[in-house]
Amino acid sequence: MCLRLVLVQLLLLMVANAALTTTQLAQRPKPADSPDCLRKCGELESIPYPFGTEYGCFLNKDFFINCKYSDNKPPIPFWGDSDIRVTNITMDGQLQVQSNVSIDCYDEKGNKTLITASSLYMDQYTISDTQNKFTLIGCDSVGYIQGTIGKKNYSAGCISSCDRLEDVTNGSCSGFGCCQIDIPEGLKGIEFQAYSLNNHTNVSQFNPCSYAFVIEDSRFNFSSSNLSATFTETVPTAVDWTITGQGKCEEARKNQSYACKENSDCYEPGDHSAGGYLCKCKDGYHGNPYISNDCKDIDECAENANICGPEKYCENYEGGFNCSSSPTAVKKLKFDMIIIAYVPIYHRDIKTSNILLDDKYRAKVADFGTSRSIPVDDTHLTTKVQGTFGYFDPEYFQSNQFTDKSDVYSFGVVLIELLMGQKPVFSTVTEEGRSLASYFINSMEENKVCDILDAQVKLGKEEEIMVMANLAIRCLNLQGKQRPTMREVAMELEGIRPQEKNK
Numbered sequence: 001m002c003l004r005l006v007l008v009q010l011l012l013l014m015v016a017n018a019a020l021t022t023t024q025l026a027q028r029p030k031p032a033d034s035p036d037c038l039r040k041c042g043e044l045e046s047i048p049y050p051f052g053t054e055y056g057c058f059l060n061k062d063f064f065i066n067c068k069y070s071d072n073k074p075p076i077p078f079w080g081d082s083d084i085r086v087t088n089i090t091m092d093g094q095l096q097v098q099s100n101v102s103i104d105c106y107d108e109k110g111n112k113t114l115i116t117a118s119s120l121y122m123d124q125y126t127i128s129d130t131q132n133k134f135t136l137i138g139c140d141s142v143g144y145i146q147g148t149i150g151k152k153n154y155s156a157g158c159i160s161s162c163d164r165l166e167d168v169t170n171g172s173c174s175g176f177g178c179c180q181i182d183i184p185e186g187l188k189g190i191e192f193q194a195y196s197l198n199n200h201t202n203v204s205q206f207n208p209c210s211y212a213f214v215i216e217d218s219r220f221n222f223s224s225s226n227l228s229a230t231f232t233e234t235v236p237t238a239v240d241w242t243i244t245g246q247g248k249c250e251e252a253r254k255n256q257s258y259a260c261k262e263n264s265d266c267y268e269p270g271d272h273s274a275g276g277y278l279c280k281c282k283d284g285y286h287g288n289p290y291i292s293n294d295c296k297d298i299d300e301c302a303e304n305a306n307i308c309g310p311e312k313y314c315e316n317y318e319g320g321f322n323c324s325s326s327p328t329a330v331k332k333l334k335f336d337m338i339i340i341a342y343v344p345i346y347h348r349d350i351k352t353s354n355i356l357l358d359d360k361y362r363a364k365v366a367d368f369g370t371s372r373s374i375p376v377d378d379t380h381l382t383t384k385v386q387g388t389f390g391y392f393d394p395e396y397f398q399s400n401q402f403t404d405k406s407d408v409y410s411f412g413v414v415l416i417e418l419l420m421g422q423k424p425v426f427s428t429v430t431e432e433g434r435s436l437a438s439y440f441i442n443s444m445e446e447n448k449v450c451d452i453l454d455a456q457v458k459l460g461k462e463e464e465i466m467v468m469a470n471l472a473i474r475c476l477n478l479q480g481k482q483r484p485t486m487r488e489v490a491m492e493l494e495g496i497r498p499q500e501k502n503k
Contacts, residue, residue: 034056034057036057037049037052037053037054037056037057038052038053038054038057038067039052039053041053041065041067041075041076041077042067042074042075042076042077043074043087044065044077044086044087044088044089046089047065047077047089048089048091048288048290049288049290049291050063050243050259050290051063051064051065051089052064052065053065053066053067053077059243059259059290060245061080062080062123062124062125062241062244063241064079064080065077065078065079065086065089066078066079066080066081079095079097079122082122084097084098084099084120084122085097085098085234087236091280091288091289092269092278092280093240093241093242093269093278094128094131094238094239094240094241095125095238095239095240095241096216096236096237096238096239097120097122097236097237097239098234098235098236098237099118099120099213099214099234099235099237100116100118100119100120100213100233100234101116101118101211101212101213101231101232101233101234101235102116102117102118102143102192102193102194102211102212102213103115103116103194103209103210103211103231103233104116104138104141104193104194104195104196104209104210104211105200105208105209105210106196106199106200106201106204106208106209107204107208108201108204108205108208109201110198110199110200110201110204111199112199113208114209117191117192117193118191118192118193118212118213119189119190119191119192120189120190120214120237120239121188121189121190122188122239124188124241124242124244124276125188125239125240125241126185126186126187126188126239126240127147127183127187127188127190127214127237127238127239127240128183128216128237128238128239128240129182129183129184129185129186129187131216131217131218131238132183132214132215132216132217132237132238133180133181133182133183133214133215133217133220134156134158134180134181134182134183134192134212134213134214135173135178135179135180135212135213135214135215135220136157136158136159136160136178136179136180136194136210136211136212137160137177137178137210137211137212137222137226137227137231138160138177138194138196138200138207138209138210138211138227139160139161139162139163139168139177139200139203139206139207139227140161140196140197140198140199140200140201140202140203140207140210141159141160141161141194141195141196141197141210142157142158142159142160142194142195142196142197142210143157143158143160143179143192143193143194143195143210143212144156144157144192144193144195144212145157145181145190145191145192145212145214146190146191146192147187147188147189147190147191148187148188148189149184149185149186149187149188150186154184154187156181157181158175158179158180158181159175159179159197160175160176160177160178160179160210161175161176161197162176162177162203162207163202163203165206165207165224165227165228168224168227170221170222170223170224171221171222171223172222173222177207177222177224177226177227178222178226180217183214185270190214192212192213192214193212194210194211194212195210196210206227206228207227207228209231211226211231213235214235214237215235215236215237216235216236216237216238219235219236220235240269242269242275242276242277242278243259243276243277243278243279244275244276245276246258246259246276246277247275248268248275248276248277249266249267249268249277252266252277253266259277259279259290260277260279260289260290261279261289261290261291261292261293261294261295262292262293262295263281263282263285263289263295263296263319264279264280264281264282264285264289264295265279265280265281265282265289266278266279267279267280281295282295282319283319283320284297284298284300284318284319284320284321285297285298285319286298297316297318297319299316300314300316300320300321301314301315301316301321302316307321307323308323309323312324317459322456324456390413390423390424390425390435390436390437391409391410391413391414391424392406392409392410393405393406393409393410393480394409394478395409395478395479395480403480404485404486405480405481405483405485406480407486408475408480408483408484408485408486408489409475409476409480409483411475411486411489412437412471412472412473412474412475412476412483413436413437413476415468415471415472415475416436416437416440416472416476417436418454418457418468419440419453419454419457419465419468419469419472420436420440420452420453420454420457421454421455421456421457422436422454423436424436424437426439437476439452440452440472440473440476441473441476444469444473449466449469453465464496467492467495467496468496471484471489471492471493475489
């Protein structure tokens, strides 16, 4: 009998453990950017992370949006398990909610007919001091508000009065029918209420009630009709949110739960007593800074074709863009050009002015006036001297033979033009008409290549710069046989070409 009882208890324990495991698996967190996370609820069109509507889709309980359904009606988003309705969320640290209005009403004999007090408690959230005002409406009214700022208690109020409706000015809350006070920074956990001074006995015909509320200032314009008409029960209120519990930025960066992801910055929005921090994508990036790898480069050149004006060319790079006076194939030395290296043609006049860029900065070789089509099995062709000084293969003057390696030499000159930002024949302080190729070769031999690079190129990655410099040196070899083929050049360039964005 005892053995049977023990077996039954063990069986029940196994069933309980199995049920617990199933529940835990069902609640396993989803990735923040999971398509399974509901990012919309009723009229709330966007619920961005760190907010979310289900376990695993929000950062912590402070960011839980409870999407409630009822009786075939559109769902309504509430903050957590409260009755505070959420109407908008912004990534710069604000949440718009509907807060209740405090009402104090009387009949013509001065008997109280309705009184309500209101409050707004949202844990670490503070009442926005830049967006809201405490407002009181009434001609026989006093209103007060209280809360906490850090560890200190706060209370304030105002009085609104008038004897006649004619005394009231629409759009003005100067104390005649309406008064307002500013919200101090860092205020949270508020309670507020409207009262009557004399039970509205002298003004009941046109103003039977007093109303107190905290409202976004831009959403309210006082009117004399507010005194006589039935006022709304809720108003839009802005609250400030931050990532809390980790301190401010300097301290939070040391925390394993630090919320700012790649290509984003941490910042502290004002001196909120609640502390905390927010994240934003770095300049030149956009996306959600709280989701891994979601801050992506903005292609300013594609978004605004005229961003550099009519006389300059826009060059996008990771995190920004440059405006230059002439088109260039360099974007911080990240090439995005296609080289046609497999067609047996000797161009014989490759130079920067014959390499054109289309609207997507793809390179196109132009001016084939001096070119010759070569049979596949031919290796060289004797020609008349044609081409442009500074780009011309020096080996031709010894052999009188123009080969495919001659175009490689010319392209090497193009590469060092891009690296140095100089023309193929240039002048120095001590020398005129100097060859850019020989100057570059000497600088490489003396390990001074970094001293001669163009300022824009220096912004690039050092390893990519050296790959390009070494490729240029090989292209400029005085012995054509020692130069790479155009196909090999293309393959090396392809190896350092940046991948298309957003892939």
